[in-house]
Amino acid sequence: MTGVAGSVARAAGEACSARVLAFDVFGTVVDWHGGIAREVRALRPRVDADQFALAWRAGYQPAMQRVRSGQLGWTLIDDLHRLILDQILDRFGLADLTEAEKSHLNKAWHRLDPWPDVVAGLTRLKSRYMICTLSNGNIGLLANMAKRARLPWDCILSAEVFRAYKPDPASYLGVARVFDVPPDEVLLVAAHQDDLAAARACGLQTAYVERPAEFGAANPKDASPNPANTWHVRDFSELADQLGC
Amino acid sequence: MTGVAGSVARAAGEACSARVLAFDVFGTVVDWHGGIAREVRALRPRVDADQFALAWRAGYQPAMQRVRSGQLGWTLIDDLHRLILDQILDRFGLADLTEAEKSHLNKAWHRLDPWPDVVAGLTRLKSRYMICTLSNGNIGLLANMAKRARLPWDCILSAEVFRAYKPDPASYLGVARVFDVPPDEVLLVAAHQDDLAAARACGLQTAYVERPAEFGAANPKDASPNPANTWHVRDFSELADQLGC
Numbered sequence: 456m457t458g459v460a461g462s463v464a465r466a467a468g469e470a471c472s473a474r475v476l477a478f479d480v481f482g483t484v485v486d487w488h489g490g491i492a493r494e495v496r497a498l499r500p501r502v503d504a505d506q507f508a509l510a511w512r513a514g515y516q517p518a519m520q521r522v523r524s525g526q527l528g529w530t531l532i533d534d535l536h537r538l539i540l541d542q543i544l545d546r547f548g549l550a551d552l553t554e555a556e557k558s559h560l561n562k563a564w565h566r567l568d569p570w571p572d573v574v575a576g577l578t579r580l581k582s583r584y585m586i587c588t589l590s591n592g593n594i595g596l597l598a599n600m601a602k603r604a605r606l607p608w609d610c611i612l613s614a615e616v617f618r619a620y621k622p623d624p625a626s627y628l629g630v631a632r633v634f635d636v637p638p639d640e641v642l643l644v645a646a647h648q649d650d651l652a653a654a655r656a657c658g659l660q661t662a663y664v665e666r667p668a669e670f671g672a673a674n675p676k677d678a679s680p681n682p683a684n685t686w687h688v689r690d691f692s693e694l695a696d697q698l699g700c
Numbered sequence: 701m702t703g704v705a706g707s708v709a710r711a712a713g714e715a716c717s718a719r720v721l722a723f724d725v726f727g728t729v730v731d732w733h734g735g736i737a738r739e740v741r742a743l744r745p746r747v748d749a750d751q752f753a754l755a756w757r758a759g760y761q762p763a764m765q766r767v768r769s770g771q772l773g774w775t776l777i778d779d780l781h782r783l784i785l786d787q788i789l790d791r792f793g794l795a796d797l798t799e800a801e802k803s804h805l806n807k808a809w810h811r812l813d814p815w816p817d818v819v820a821g822l823t824r825l826k827s828r829y830m831i832c833t834l835s836n837g838n839i840g841l842l843a844n845m846a847k848r849a850r851l852p853w854d855c856i857l858s859a860e861v862f863r864a865y866k867p868d869p870a871s872y873l874g875v876a877r878v879f880d881v882p883p884d885e886v887l888l889v890a891a892h893q894d895d896l897a898a899a900r901a902c903g904l905q906t907a908y909v910e911r912p913a914e915f916g917a918a919n920p921k922d923a924s925p926n927p928a929n930t931w932h933v934r935d936f937s938e939l940a941d942q943l944g945c
Contacts, residue, residue, distance in 0.1 A: 594878050595878045609847050610846075611855050612839075634840045
């Protein structure tokens, strides 16, 4: 474990001991803010698309918390997204959307674009590692997204497989179990320190990816390093360099 | 529904109304008999590799039945394969294998080769349809197999996702649910009439693929058409032709 010093203490190109790279998806692989803003703007050009995207995403953790706490039974993210959408339509002057428009908008999460470095970076990483998703997004959402954006996953893993949302340990340990490897041979790649901290507590290696524009160019986020992570990279291209691909 | 007449009643190249193609794997996509025989022969050249492969596979349905009946709790195929292997080692003079050799041999199911038409056929089919596995094999097995054999799945679905072995309706209907489509927009592709019959009972479309050498060249199987199937094809190349790819 070299911490932030990953890029210092480890020689560039030194391979990592992980065999499986598991990727967080929303924010890490795809630009949810840009995609949601683009789709709502296409429906209603005068809506505050930036604030709409932030509001929809802000409902995400509280909605999952209702499932984690048992208040809601097991619910797919598609359905949680719809619950949140229905709660915010009024606020953004979108109450007049037809059911077909709402249903289409709800699946905007299936049509998010990857960050520019993603496809080339994943393709390099795939040459040496098993690469899979580990997202709270449902399997169908992740498969539709991958097909549209040509994300070359070896395997799509989701909270839906484990019936446990991150940061439940069952999700991180589930990846190790699926591939029959010890937890420290799984490396979680994410743009969120809380996700990485939970993975680390389960014994996984962790890589933080800076995605400063995750919340939109107007809302830059803190992407400073945390020495607890095994690796800290700017993007998937740098990750591939660091991991010897 | 055109039955065997698929190739007659439907114009070649006419697209199918399915959006998702779900593939059985053992026997349909990969040659388990040839792969298992090859691996055991590499370990012990004098073993009757043909009979060994048949005996191992013959334990498969009874082992799953123990899970279906509740006699065994939910068990991954890797573990069922190991239970069966341990039961037949003696009979084939393999009781002296080391634990490392047994463990390696057990994962021979991860290293099976596809039939020669598979990779090119799947690549064509992927251009028009969502292509996924629907196998009783566990996710890790299917992902390792796909990576080694370069099978271009959009998504790996398994009994493990649904915690129900085929022919449990939960497995076939699970595919439709994952992709949020009605059952008749899923087409199951398999070399086994019983698998296809169970899928049809759930409302799926079905395609039978002839794999006459599934049990080895010395044991040709009956691959005659059943008019109840939507399609009947020789291989994945013909399937791609029929499905308009």
